[in-house]
Amino acid sequence: MSGSAIRHRDVSSFKLRRGRSIYAPTPSTTFGPKACLKKVPASQIMHVTDPSSQLLTWKVNALSVLVIKKIYDESVIEPFKALVTYLSKEKNLVIFVEAGVQKEESILNDDHFTSIRNKMKTFKEGDDITDKIDFIVCLGGDGTLLYASSLFQEGSVPPVMAFSLGSLGFLTPFEFDNYQDSINAVLKGNSSVTLRSRLNSHIYTDDNIPNNNHNYDHDSIFGTEHKLPDPPNLKVKFQVLNEVVIDRGPSPYLSNLDLYLDNRHITTVQGDGLIISTPTGSTAYAAAAGASMIHPNVPAIMITPICPHSLSFRPIIIPAGVELKIMVPPDARHTAWVSHDGRSRQEIHKGWAVRITTSIYPVACVCRRDQISDWFDSLAECLHWNVRQRQKGFTKTCAINNGKSESESD
Numbered sequence: 001m002s003g004s005a006i007r008h009r010d011v012s013s014f015k016l017r018r019g020r021s022i023y024a025p026t027p028s029t030t031f032g033p034k035a036c037l038k039k040v041p042a043s044q045i046m047h048v049t050d051p052s053s054q055l056l057t058w059k060v061n062a063l064s065v066l067v068i069k070k071i072y073d074e075s076v077i078e079p080f081k082a083l084v085t086y087l088s089k090e091k092n093l094v095i096f097v098e099a100g101v102q103k104e105e106s107i108l109n110d111d112h113f114t115s116i117r118n119k120m121k122t123f124k125e126g127d128d129i130t131d132k133i134d135f136i137v138c139l140g141g142d143g144t145l146l147y148a149s150s151l152f153q154e155g156s157v158p159p160v161m162a163f164s165l166g167s168l169g170f171l172t173p174f175e176f177d178n179y180q181d182s183i184n185a186v187l188k189g190n191s192s193v194t195l196r197s198r199l200n201s202h203i204y205t206d207d208n209i210p211n212n213n214h215n216y217d218h219d220s221i222f223g224t225e226h227k228l229p230d231p232p233n234l235k236v237k238f239q240v241l242n243e244v245v246i247d248r249g250p251s252p253y254l255s256n257l258d259l260y261l262d263n264r265h266i267t268t269v270q271g272d273g274l275i276i277s278t279p280t281g282s283t284a285y286a287a288a289a290g291a292s293m294i295h296p297n298v299p300a301i302m303i304t305p306i307c308p309h310s311l312s313f314r315p316i317i318i319p320a321g322v323e324l325k326i327m328v329p330p331d332a333r334h335t336a337w338v339s340h341d342g343r344s345r346q347e348i349h350k351g352w353a354v355r356i357t358t359s360i361y362p363v364a365c366v367c368r369r370d371q372i373s374d375w376f377d378s379l380a381e382c383l384h385w386n387v388r389q390r391q392k393g394f395t396k397t398c399a400i401n402n403g404k405s406e407s408e409s410d
Contacts, residue, residue: 052372055192056189056190063094068147083183095116101120102120125151141167142166145363145365149239149241149341149363162366163176170283182368195365197299199276200237200357201236201355204231206351207351240278241281245306247272254270261323269326275306279295301319324355325356327352
C-alpha cells in the first residue's frame with residue numbers, strides 16, 4: 001500500500017487482546033494409528049496469520065490524504081470543512097478531493113475556507129492516483145467507502161478510515177464527534193484493521209478465457225508484479241468490494257446462466273439472476289436475497305440466486321481461491337446484464353462469459369475497536385440483528401412443578 005503497510009503483532013512484546021486465533025486451530029494431520037495426510041512441498045504451504053494480530057503501521061509518515069464526502073448532502077459540508085482544515089493546518093497533510101467538491105456552492109462562498117480550498121488538490125474519476133494517496137478518510141455512508149474502493153482498480157488501496165455521516169453506516173464505524181483523536185490514533189499506527197477482500201470481474205466476448213489468475217503472472221504472489229496485456233476479447237474489468245450482480249435486466253424472461261467453478265459446470269441458473277459477493281457484500285444485496293451473513297475475515301465467496309425458479313436452489317459459500325465463470329448460453333431466450341457494486345452496468349450477450357476471482361488487493365479498513373466488536377456492533381446497530389423483546393420468566397405463582405403449575409398440582 002502506498003506509504004503504509006500491514007504488520008503483525010509481535011507476540012513477545014504485545015499482549016494479545018484475544019486468547020486464541022480468529023481462525024480455527026491447525027487440525028491434526030494423523031487419523032487413527034496408520035493414516036495421515038500426504039506431505040506436500042514447502043513451496044505449496046501457505047502460512048495464514050491470525051487476522052486479530054493485523055495492525056496498521058507506517059513505513060514513513062503519511063503525507064497525503066484523500067477525503068471522500070457524501071454528495072448531495074448539506075449536512076456533511078461543515079464536518080468536511082472542519083476535517084480538511086484540521087488535516088491541513090494541524091497535520092500538514094496534502095489534501096486530495098474530487099474536482100466537483102471545490103465547485104460546490106457552500107464551499108465556494110465560504111471566505112474563511114478560501115485559503116484551505118486553494119491548497120486542495122483535485123482529481124477526476126478515472127485518473128490514476130494510486131501512488132499519490134497515503135490514506136483515505138470517508139465522510140458519509142457505505143456508498144462513500146464503495147466509491148473509494150472503485151477509484152483504485154489497478155493496484156493496492158490505501159487504508160480507509162470511515163466516519164458515519166450517512167443513512168446506514170454498516171461499514172463506517174467511527175463517529176465524527178471525536179474525529180481529531182481518531183485521526184491522531186491512526187497516524188500514530190498500531191490500529192487494528194479489517195482486510196476486506198475484493199472480487200475481480202472480467203467480462204469476455206467469448207468463452208476463450210486466458211488461463212492466468214487475476215491478470216498477473218505467478219511472480220505477483222512473491223511481491224514482483226508483471227502485469228500481462230489484456231486479451232482482445234476482454235470487454236470490461238472491474239474490482240468490487242460488495243458484489244457482482246448478473247440479472248435479466250429489462251427482459252421479461254427468466255435469466256438462463258451457466259455457472260462454472262474451476263471450469264467444471266456446476267448448475268444452470270434459472271431465475272431473476274445471480275449475486276456473487278464478498279463476505280463484506282454478504283450483508284448487502286445478498287442478505288436481502290436470503291443469504292447468510294459472513295464475517296469479513298472469512299476467506300470465501302458467496303453465491304446467491306435471485307428469485308430462483310427452484311425452491312431447492314439455496315445460497316452457497318465456496319472457498320475464496322476458486323475461479324467462477326458465468327456464461328449466457330447460446331440457447332438463452334435473452335441477454336443478461338452485469339453490474340459491479342451497483343455501477344458500470346454492462347449487457348452481456350449470448351456466448352459471453354464473466355470470470356470472477358478473489359482480488360489480491362483487499363481494502364484495509366481501520367477498526368474503531370477490533371475486527372470482531374466492530375462487526376457485531378454494526379449488526380446490532382444497523383441491521384438490528386436478532387432484536388426482540390426478551391421472553392419473560394415465570395412468576396412464583398406459575399412455577400412449573402413436574403410439568404404442571406402449582407395451582408394444578410393442588
